[in-house]
Amino acid sequence: MNGARLTIGQGVAWSFLGIALFLGLWTSLSVSGLVPRQFLPTPMETAARFLSLFTSPFAGATLPVHLASSFRRYAYGVLLAAAIGVPLGLLMGWFRLLDDIVSPIFDGLRFIAPIAWVPFAALWFGTGIGGPVMIIFAGAFPPCLINAYRGARFVEPRFIEAARMLGTSDLRMIREILLPSAVPSIIAGLRVAAGLGWQSLVGAELIVAAAGVGFMMVQAQASVQTTTVMSGMIAIGLVGMLIDVLLRQGEAWLRRRRGLEA
Amino acid sequence: MGSIRFDKVDKVFGPKTGGMKVLEGIDLVIGEKEFVAIVGPSGCGKTTCLRMVAGFEAPSAGSVSVNGREITSPGPDRAVVFQQFALFPWKTVRENIDLGLRNKRLPRSERSDRIAGALKLMNLESHAEAFPHQLSGGMQQRVAIARAYVLDPEVLLMDEPFGALDAQTRVVMQEELVRLARRNPRTVLFITHAVEEAVYLADRVAIMTRRPGRIKEVLDVKPVRLAENWDRLARIEDVMDLESFVHLRTQIWRSLREEKGPHGV
Numbered sequence: 036m037n038g039a040r041l042t043i044g045q046g047v048a049w050s051f052l053g054i055a056l057f058l059g060l061w062t063s064l065s066v067s068g069l070v071p072r073q074f075l076p077t078p079m080e081t082a083a084r085f086l087s088l089f090t091s092p093f094a095g096a097t098l099p100v101h102l103a104s105s106f107r108r109y110a111y112g113v114l115l116a117a118a119i120g121v122p123l124g125l126l127m128g129w130f131r132l133l134d135d136i137v138s139p140i141f142d143g144l145r146f147i148a149p150i151a152w153v154p155f156a157a158l159w160f161g162t163g164i165g166g167p168v169m170i171i172f173a174g175a176f177p178p179c180l181i182n183a184y185r186g187a188r189f190v191e192p193r194f195i196e197a198a199r200m201l202g203t204s205d206l207r208m209i210r211e212i213l214l215p216s217a218v219p220s221i222i223a224g225l226r227v228a229a230g231l232g233w234q235s236l237v238g239a240e241l242i243v244a245a246a247g248v249g250f251m252m253v254q255a256q257a258s259v260q261t262t263t264v265m266s267g268m269i270a271i272g273l274v275g276m277l278i279d280v281l282l283r284q285g286e287a288w289l290r291r292r293r294g295l296e297a
Numbered sequence: 298m299g300s301i302r303f304d305k306v307d308k309v310f311g312p313k314t315g316g317m318k319v320l321e322g323i324d325l326v327i328g329e330k331e332f333v334a335i336v337g338p339s340g341c342g343k344t345t346c347l348r349m350v351a352g353f354e355a356p357s358a359g360s361v362s363v364n365g366r367e368i369t370s371p372g373p374d375r376a377v378v379f380q381q382f383a384l385f386p387w388k389t390v391r392e393n394i395d396l397g398l399r400n401k402r403l404p405r406s407e408r409s410d411r412i413a414g415a416l417k418l419m420n421l422e423s424h425a426e427a428f429p430h431q432l433s434g435g436m437q438q439r440v441a442i443a444r445a446y447v448l449d450p451e452v453l454l455m456d457e458p459f460g461a462l463d464a465q466t467r468v469v470m471q472e473e474l475v476r477l478a479r480r481n482p483r484t485v486l487f488i489t490h491a492v493e494e495a496v497y498l499a500d501r502v503a504i505m506t507r508r509p510g511r512i513k514e515v516l517d518v519k520p521v522r523l524a525e526n527w528d529r530l531a532r533i534e535d536v537m538d539l540e541s542f543v544h545l546r547t548q549i550w551r552s553l554r555e556e557k558g559p560h561g562v
Contacts, residue, residue: 199352201400211396212385
C-alpha cells in the first residue's frame with residue numbers, strides 16, 4: 036500500500052466520489068449529443084429500465100428468470116471445471132509423467148479465449164445446455180488446474196518427507212498431504228475460475244435459444260434496446276461482484292478454521 | 298534388528314566432478330539398541346548422514362544399510378523426528394500419530410491402543426484432539442516423537458530435534474528422552490551441535506570434521522555413565538556438574554575447537 040492510511044469513513048467517501056464522477060461523466064456524454072442518445076442512454080434511463088425488467092418480461096422472461104437460467108449454466112460449467120481441473124492438477128503435481136503428457140497440450144489450449152469455442156460448441160451441442168456449459172468450462176478450467184498443480188508442486192518438502200517416512204502411498208499422499216496443503220492455492224484458483232466463468236457467460240449465451248442474461252442482451256441489441264443491453268451488463272456486474280464477495284467470505288472462513296490466521 | 302552401517306560413504310552435492318563434497322569416507326556402525334549422537338560444526342554434513350539413513354538422499358559412493366539391507370527409499374522402519382517437527386497442520390494430534398499406523402493397515406482397535414500408549418508415553422493424553430498450531434513448540438515436538446515411536450521402528454532418526462525449542466523446554470525434553478531411551482532402548486541416530494546434549498543422551502558420540510565431513514573420532518560415553526551411575530540423577534544440571542561429565546564434554550569441545558576456522562567460526 037502506498038500513501039497515507041484512510042479511515043473507513045474517508046475511504047467510503049472517496050469511493051462514492053469515484054462513482055459520482057463516473058455517473059456524471061456518463062450523463063454529460065449522453066446528454067451532450069456527441070453520441071446519439073439512443074446508443075448511450077443516461078444512467079437514470081438505464082436504472083429505470085433495470086428496475087422495470089424485474090416485473091415486465093423481455094425476450095420471454097423477466098430479468099430474475101434470465102439470471103436464474105444463466106446461473107444454472109454457469110454453475111454446471113464452473114463445477115465441471117473444478118471437478119476435473121482440481122484432481123487433474125493435483126495428479127500432475129505429483130506424477131511427473133502425467134505432467135509431461137498433459138502440460139504441452141494444456142499450455143497451448145489455455146490461451147484460446149472461451150469465446151473462440153463458440154462455433155464448435157454450436158456445432159457439437161446445437162442449442163442444448165452442453166454448448167454454453169462447454170464455453171464457461173473453457174473459461175473456468177485453466178485456473179482450477181493451474182492452481183491445484185502449483186499448490187501440489189509447492190507443498191513444503193518437509194511434509195512430503197514426513198509422509199514418505201511414515202510409508203504413505205501415492206494416492207493417500209495426494210488426498211491427505213497435497214490436497215490439504217494446496218487448499219489456499221486451490222481456493223484462490225476457484226475464485227479466479229468463478230470470475231472467468233461468469234465473464235464467459237455472454238459469449239456462452241450467444242448460442243442459446245431460450246433464456247439467459249446473455250440471450251436477453253443479444254435480443255435487445257437486435258432491436259436497438261440499449262437500456263435493456265445495459266441492464267444486462269449491470270446485472271452481470273452485480274452478480275459477479277456478489278459471487279466474488281461470497282467466495283472471499285468462504286475463503287476467509289476456511290482460513291480461520293484451519294488456523295492459518297492467528 | 299536395528300543396526301545402522303555407513304560403509305565408505307561419500308556425498309557430493311551438484312555435479313559429480315566439481316560439485317560440493319560434503320561427506321568423505323564415512324565409516325560408522327551403530328549397534329542394536331545403541332544411541333549414537335553425531336556432533337560437528339555447522340555445514341559439516343551431519344544432517345546429510347541422517348538423511349541418507351532416512352532414504353531422503355542417496356550416497357554418491359559407498360553404502361548405507363540398516364540390518365544389512367541397503368537403503369533405497371524412505372520407510373516406516375526408519376522413523377524420523379525433524380528439527381522443524383513437520384507435523385501436518387491440518388491433522389489433529391491423533392490423526393498425525395495415526396497416519397503411519399493406517400499406512401501399515403493395522404486394524405482400528407490396535408491402532409487406537411497404540412495411539413493411546415504413545416500419547417501416554419509423551420504426556421499428551423489431554424491434547425489428542427488438538428491441532429498442532431494450538432500447541433507449544435515443546436508439545437509439538439512431543440507429538441512428532443510420539444508419531445515416530447508409535448511405529449515401533451527399527452531405528453529412530455532424530456535431526457536436531459530440540460534445536461528449535463527454547464532453553465527451558467529443551468532441558469525438559471532432554472530429560473524425558475533420557476528416561477524414554479533408558480526404559481525403552483532403541484537404535485537411535487541423533488544429530489546435534491550441542492555438545493552437552495550429545496554427552497547427556499548418547500551411548501557414543503561421533504565427532505565430525507569441517508566440510509568435507511569425516512568422522513574424526515568416536516567417544517564412548519556409556520561405560521563412564523554406567524560406572525559413575527549418571528542415571529541416578531533426574532536433573533540434567535546435576536549430571537552436567539559431575540566431574541566425569543565435564544571431562545567428556547571438554548574432550549569433545551577441544552576436538553571440535555580444532556575444527557573451527559581461523560577466526561573461530
